[in-house]
Amino acid sequence: MKYDFKAIEQKWQKRWDDEHTFAAKQDFSLPKFYALVEFPYPSGQGLHVGHPRSYTALDIVARKKRLDGYNVLYPMGWDAFGLPTENFAMKNHIHPEVVTKNNVARFKAQLKSLGLSFDWDREINTTDPEYYKWTQWIFLQLFKHGLAYKKEMSVNWCTGCKVVLANEEVVNGVCERCGSPVVHKVKSQWMLRITAYADRLIDDLDTVDFIERVKTQQINWIGRSHGAEVTFGTTEGDEMIVYTTRPDTLFGVTYMVIAPEHEFVDKWAGKIKNIDEVRAYREAAARKSEFERTELAKDKTGVKLDGVWGINPVNGQQIPIFVSDYVLATYGTGAIMAVPGHDQRDYDFAKKFDLPIIEVVAGGDISKEAFTDCATGMLVNSGFLTGKTVDEAKVAITDWLVKEGKGVKKVNYKLRDWVFSRQRYWGEPIPMVYCEKCGWQPLPESELPLRLPEVAHYEPTEEGESPLAHLTDWVRTTCPCCGGEAKRETDTMPQWAGSSWYFLRYCDPHNNNAIASPEALKYWSPVDWYNGGMEHTTLHLLYSRFWHKFLYDIGVVPTSEPYAKRTSHGMILGENGEKMSKSRGNVVNPDDIVRTYGADTMRLYEMFIGDFEKAAPWSSSSIKGCKRF
């Protein structure tokens, strides 16, 4: 007997659709299960065989939970703002909205052909004004609570996309998306104060069931460290503050380094004898990416400030000050103290510039190399700290610094605030207005959604302004505060905005009065199981936890964490074991598989391919085995 999978699969897909078989019930008395997978960005290429792996796995869980009697919410939607659509639109002179509509239609048909049991009644699209109205609303709440602010800052600038990138979007010094070099540029940007939540984003990981590698990556990314801020003097009388996790090694400090962009360079210009050399060095540094400056250059360069000295607060000694590009003005205080006896980078630098090297923790041989295994041990050559253990010395020196007014105890984070502006068209307009008299003012909530206006050109201006800046009539408005003349913000939100809260909208997707009703949020929260890619760990996953915690703090959502459980799937590799990509010519199109073998076979194969967490190579011969089964 021949099994006509094509006719039979279509028959059931139609029946599931017509009968809304997988629609989650609005009966809040039933036991609930909320399964979530990352909604895709509907690109022009259509679905990739990697998408169905995650979707099918949680589909199996969702179907099992339904059979177990749970009221299951397994929704799907479209994370549709973003550059590829905009670039495609620019190139082909089609409105991004039309491009999005076509891509969504293709994706949806593909997902349905796989027999995924999504509740299509709750489909959402981040580019729908009825959706981004609430993204804008959340932004306004962040602004009103002091968590959104505008700042002139040195930002990562992609030379290819002509757009500001978040640190998370810069990978190995190049743009995560297009691979173009990333340089620094000073621009006025909207920022979100994610750092205010740094401690809770770490500590609350104890309350959720995330796989270990996700927790570890988030903790390392936030990078909390305990130490002290130490105030060094200078021969100019200015105080220079540095952060250190090792204040116990202060007696070993033999020089300081400041960022080439440090404000003191200009302030002291008259005193610095080699100012021309210092400025030339600064210009060269500005042309390098952050990654090049801090990671790539093995050989550390620098220029000594001739004529100005730092003063070590513990012993009053004068020490030289260098500018070096591995110190960033945007990180910490833009100045560091150097302990060449116990840090290999400082050691190499000291050798190169012939600076003294002092041993302050016993145990190594500093005539050969820095002694870096110094987390424990005994202090030497350290005045009143000599003879103490490292732990004792940390406490003693911090107390001394505080008493002398030369330092404070400080917790530091690697995490930076989130750059929340993009000079692009295809994103949520930022609902803010600038008035010369009243400053930045939020739009009244009654004026949301602030719709994206129509433009003739989607390209950013040469100065890197958003294409919205061309629209004089749209930009010109009145101040919501004083009624005077004012200008709209022309930057748009980054593509991470809409996905930072989308799981909440699924709970009540057609609500016109709130992001979702409190009853629906109470019933469905938190997401019981969220599966997605490891590449989102320090981006989407962290951002959405931050927004959720904020919404919890202002009483909008009932739980402090959005996701009870997070798992991650391995990538599907090409037949040759390499990452699938067009340039390698090893891409497998899921449509072809479904057409040749049927959706059930495709599902079985994707699940049979190996350990879910690990990467798995595609194999056409073993899919035939699944077909026979």
Place this chain on the structure above:
Amino acid sequence: MLESSLHKAIKKVGEDIVQLKMNTAIATLMSLINEIDAAGGVTKDEFRIFLLLLNPFAPHITEELWEMTGFDGQIAHAAWPVYDEAKCHDAEVEIAVQVCGKVRGRVVIAADLDGASAIAAAKQAAGIPEQLAGKTIVKEIYVPGKLVNIVAK
């Protein structure tokens, strides 16, 4: 035999799904199919259970077979089968027989057999008496359901 395999499969597939061990769940279903083939057929109720276990993985074909067999409604609205813990245990198991740590033979025994009887059975397994001939037994170990190891000099 098939009844026990079905109960074991209900347990195993259900547990594997929520641990995302989809590959081992599918392997269980594949060996179940082979057993059904070998048995020459299934009762309607056994078939019903099999369809439910396969449904999350292969939803279309199971809906179709569910309808063809005349079960009520959509399988998507049915309930996951319940297993009987007692029936998840095999009546008999095949264990390995080791002499001085090396596998020298295999023997089928009752799953709930006590240690002394298991060791006695192991000593009689094909090929084992020859291995033990002329040696003094120093130690005998029974790992329930898995193996017997006889240390002899």
